[in-house]
Amino acid sequence: MSAPAATAVAAPTRLKVEAINTYYGDSHVLRDVSLHVGAGETVALLGRNGVGKTTTLKSIVGWVKPRTGSVTLDCDELVGRDMMTIARAGIALVPEERRIFTNLTVAENLKIAQVTTRKPGWTLDHVYDKFPRLRERLTHKGDEISGGEKQMLAIARALLQDVKVLLLDEPTEGLAPLIVREVENVIREIKASGITTLLVEQNLYSALSVADRCYIIDQGEVKFEGTPDQIRGDEDLRRRYLHV
Numbered sequence: 001m002s003a004p005a006a007t008a009v010a011a012p013t014r015l016k017v018e019a020i021n022t023y024y025g026d027s028h029v030l031r032d033v034s035l036h037v038g039a040g041e042t043v044a045l046l047g048r049n050g051v052g053k054t055t056t057l058k059s060i061v062g063w064v065k066p067r068t069g070s071v072t073l074d075c076d077e078l079v080g081r082d083m084m085t086i087a088r089a090g091i092a093l094v095p096e097e098r099r100i101f102t103n104l105t106v107a108e109n110l111k112i113a114q115v116t117t118r119k120p121g122w123t124l125d126h127v128y129d130k131f132p133r134l135r136e137r138l139t140h141k142g143d144e145i146s147g148g149e150k151q152m153l154a155i156a157r158a159l160l161q162d163v164k165v166l167l168l169d170e171p172t173e174g175l176a177p178l179i180v181r182e183v184e185n186v187i188r189e190i191k192a193s194g195i196t197t198l199l200v201e202q203n204l205y206s207a208l209s210v211a212d213r214c215y216i217i218d219q220g221e222v223k224f225e226g227t228p229d230q231i232r233g234d235e236d237l238r239r240r241y242l243h244v
């Protein structure tokens with residue numbers, strides 16, 4: 001593995017993944033994967049197709065269970081807990097398929113996502129302010145909005161759930177360049193609001209433009225930890241692990 005970033009962020013660790021090994025049946029997909037995300041940091045997990053990025057996110061939220069290793073949120077162990085408990089602890093995954101209710105309007109999708117028992121970090125007003133596109137589409141059904149709007153709606157729903165750590169799986173996938181820029185701005189707004197984000201991206205330059213730090217994973221192993229600038233400046237690294 002390459003040397004860790006010289007410019008370590010001073011924030012306390014919020015999410016820590018330590019030496020997890022995850023399998024699908026006999027297939028050993030994650031091999032001693034370790035990473036950490038500081039409070040308020042935006043970290044990107046990069047790598048080619050099928051190397052284990054989504055499986056890392058699913059292992060964090062308990063969708064798949066690591067066979068060994070540890071995942072902690074503010075030092076609380078999550079491995080072995082069910083998905084609902086992990087979600088209540090404050091981790092939300094926005095999966096690649098952007099799960100929203102297609103038969104409900106945008107407004108209804110947002111209303112039912114709201115946490116009523118606790119004060120959410122993001123309120124509906126905050127969402128309407130930062131996602132003007134959604135405000136314009138409030139009466140449209142989930143299946144009547146564009147891919148970019150679905151992505152923003154899925155992210156907004158997660159933000160309304162009193163989230164501490166947001167996991168985004170390929171948030172810019174399939175989106176037009178102009179909409180990719182809007183999603184990047186939303187990710188910056190999320191960081192500005194103090195939420196910790198771990199995102200998986202195939203769109204390297206989009207990820208580098210929003211991330212404070214990055215990990216590169218290959219064949220289920222973390223091969224690099226460093227800054228966007230280190231990746232921009234290392235053509236060999238990009239060619240070896242990212243094909244760009």
Ligand SMILES: Nc1ncnc2c1ncn2[C@@H]1O[C@H](COP(=O)(O)OP(=O)(O)OP(=O)(O)O)[C@@H](O)[C@H]1O
Pocket residue numbers: 024027029047048049050051052053054055056202
């Ligand atoms: N439910 C599953 N059952 C069996 N194998 C799986 C399952 N999900 C993923 N895999 C395999 O695990 C490996 C890692 O997949 P994963 O989805 O984590 O990769 P990824 O890096 O996110 O790639 P992609 O960008 O293509 O989603 C791949 O070989 C994939 O085929």
